Amino acid sequence: MLLSLHVRDLALIAEEEVSFTDGLNILTGETGAGKSILIGSVNLALGAKADRAVIRDGAEYALVELLFAADHEAQLDRLRELSLPVEEDGTILIKRKILPSRSICTVNGETVTAHQLREIGSLLIDIYGQRENQTLLQRGRQLDILDDYAGEKAAALKQRVREHDRARRALEEEWNRGDMDGQARSRELELLDFEIHEIEAAAVKPGEEEELDRRCRRMASAGKISEKIGLAAELVDGDGGAAELIARVCRELREVSGKDEALEPVAEQIGEIDILLSDFTRTLMDYAEELSFDPSELEEAEERLNLIRRMSEKYGSSEDGFAAALAERQERFLALTDYEETRGQLRVRLDKERESYLQAARDLSGVRRAAAKEFAGRLRQALLELNFQQVMLNIEVESDESRGDGTGIDRTVFLISMNPGESPRPLDQIASGGELSRIMLGLKTVFAGRDEIHSFIFDEIDTGISGQTAWRVAEKLGRLSRDHQLLCITHLPQITAMADTHFRIRKDSEEGRTYTHIEELSGEESLGELGRLLGGAAVTEATLRNAAEMREMAQSVKRADS
Incomplete structure (x- = not known):
């Protein structure tokens, strides 16, 4: 769980600190107020590429601090595997100091690399935005998603496939290197004989x-x-x-x-x-x-x-x-002397390794096909709950033993139809931005009970939706937040009404400089912000009544689900 965020001298932020709660944390604000800066600061703290341009004008450096509490023993075990210190109470303090020419990253006071930060971040929090939504369109990513759903059985088989693939490729390279005609073999034997005698005669x-x-x-x-x-x-x-x-x-x-x-x-x-x-x-x-x-x-x-x-x-x-050089040449000399026998033995090893690879890859294909059917059914139900009128969803696993690699012999494609009368087509050919946002939320709902990550950030998951669809998305976020911590940046009142904790991001001008601030809102302040989202520039009594009614509807949904 993300407990707090502290930012100093980053872009328009002079210094801000905010404490988050469990459940649904909603962040709202006017367009351009700096919501992207807030999410960007979290990404920076977790190892994203940093540019000196993010340092606030006049400051020597920018600083971002994240305080987490590990939610699962599995998280703590993985952190220990990375040889990182964890406090007795399970808290993890991540600091990143961004200087003009470099960054200094620490975890609980121990210096780490940006790569290590990214590893740590992947264990503690998931961040979803428009860029992450676009990864759904990549066929390779779709295969990864299916494997994640298939769980430990698929992971173990993928490891076997990778090991056999590496061994197979090494033997294929050895086979290709050793392929030569009689004249080339005679020339190499002559050279090897000379070098062996030269090394032995030197007797160094x-x-x-x-x-x-x-x-x-x-x-x-x-x-x-x-x-x-x-x-x-x-x-x-x-x-x-x-x-x-x-x-x-x-x-x-x-x-x-x-x-x-x-x-x-x-x-x-x-x-x-x-x-x-x-x-x-x-x-x-x-x-x-x-x-x-x-x-x-x-x-x-x-x-x-x-x-x-x-x-x-x-x-x-x-x-x-020169013992190693001598042994290498003697071994090669013997191999070329008994060329046909050596090649025959290598062929047997190569054929055996290829068959081992294919068997592991076929086993993995079977697990993927079984998981695809179940996964498609659960994802379809999740999408129907997000106000798709109709969803036809197939996850096809296409196998080709002639093109196997370290991931196996499969290619996966998500075929979907969200409109009556249309046949399912590949996801990358039909999905709009708003549909992708809902599909990503549907995915996260399906995975919610299967992964060890407790905290999620949704950056404008409401893109391209409104009306009844927005309400369905809000309901889904509300249900997801019962067992997870969600940080959600939104412009929609339907989602805002579901908030357990509400923050407002605003931009002010003070003494000729611009500042971005973040503040937690009280109940009345949150109602006023909800009214602004509903009513625009002027917040009237009628708007506030509408806001109060929407909040009560949201709370009733949450009570009914509890």
Whole structure:
């Protein structure tokens, strides 16, 4: 459930905060008052693309905050799967700060990406507007809707279909890559034989390249190293060097340390330094003796290093001694040597995987056909309740095993007739904007008891309807709101009369600037707004009586349904 919305410095909104209730939340206002800004802010908070143009003039950034309460344990489980923190009481605070060059998105204080926001939003709320209505016309979306209705059984089969489709395609690619004539096979065998012997002859050991590189650098710098070692030895062990001076210090302190116990630790320290300096001199001399080498060693090491580097360019990293490259070529060599047998084995695997795919796809088709009949019946009844005079509705599942993909072998088309005497035709050929709005509401009614989402936003679902049809839509929203939270932007008094909570969006000019405000209306204020929707510019006593009568009718419908 969406508990609250807080917006700051977004378009015409300076700062607004609104708390929503369960049931039917109605939002009304004059055309251009900023209702689209409100819905846009929710979309932005849930990961929609943000443009710096939405930041209010003069502001450094725009901020949108949504506070949700998770309604189902399944929602909480999915949020935990996304590794997102959820408060103990199940609340989820989503914040999006929109700056000129970037956005900062957080969920309960943890930074997330816009993609993660969209995932979270899809778990918490559904938003329906004209764009969402248009998706009904897409045949691929119609298949998704049918699969959603078919539920877990279809979902499990779709997963099987996807897995077999991926495996089938991988084997088909392997089959196509391995298709070659005798001459091409002989050429590749010859190349593989050469490369296998080249790798085996090189016998590169793990870490050998790094060790050779170290040795080459050391031998190439031997002259300079020897010079510096000699100078260091002279400074330490020569006449007047560090060793002689330290030894003298030791003698001087030993002569007096017995006269004052406080000097004993100092004498011990300089003695340790004398010993360390002797050890240093021996280590330096040992290193100098090891530094000598035959010039041919450097030449051999450089040749070996160059060989390894050339092979690294050809076969990849030498870190594992080219074992992977060697194994790959040996495997390919054996496969080409026994080409016909290998191809035969691959053909058997490919045929088996294709049959597994088709069987899973056929099983999915069966589930879809069974669900289509039931779904069509329920959707037809829902549409009749939305004041369609006649509804003939068929959901056809057409299967073609030659065109299967990751979704299966089916194509779905919604065939509908809403006028007597007309045969059912594809939905995308006949539905108007108002009809699409009602069909979408009918769909949502059918799904209402099947999904885990509690909150829905309907953005002007009343487009293209009026009169008795508007009243039927209002009744349907009222029934849907018994078990769900609905936020509905509308211009129609019939829908407004059904409100459990009523908000008005208005636009004002203050000190030369324009502001959009949202306010919750009291009972009398809501009645006045309903009167405005009924009567236009002037709200008369007669209009208010009409508004009160319409509200009472709406409340009686809700009481009868409860």
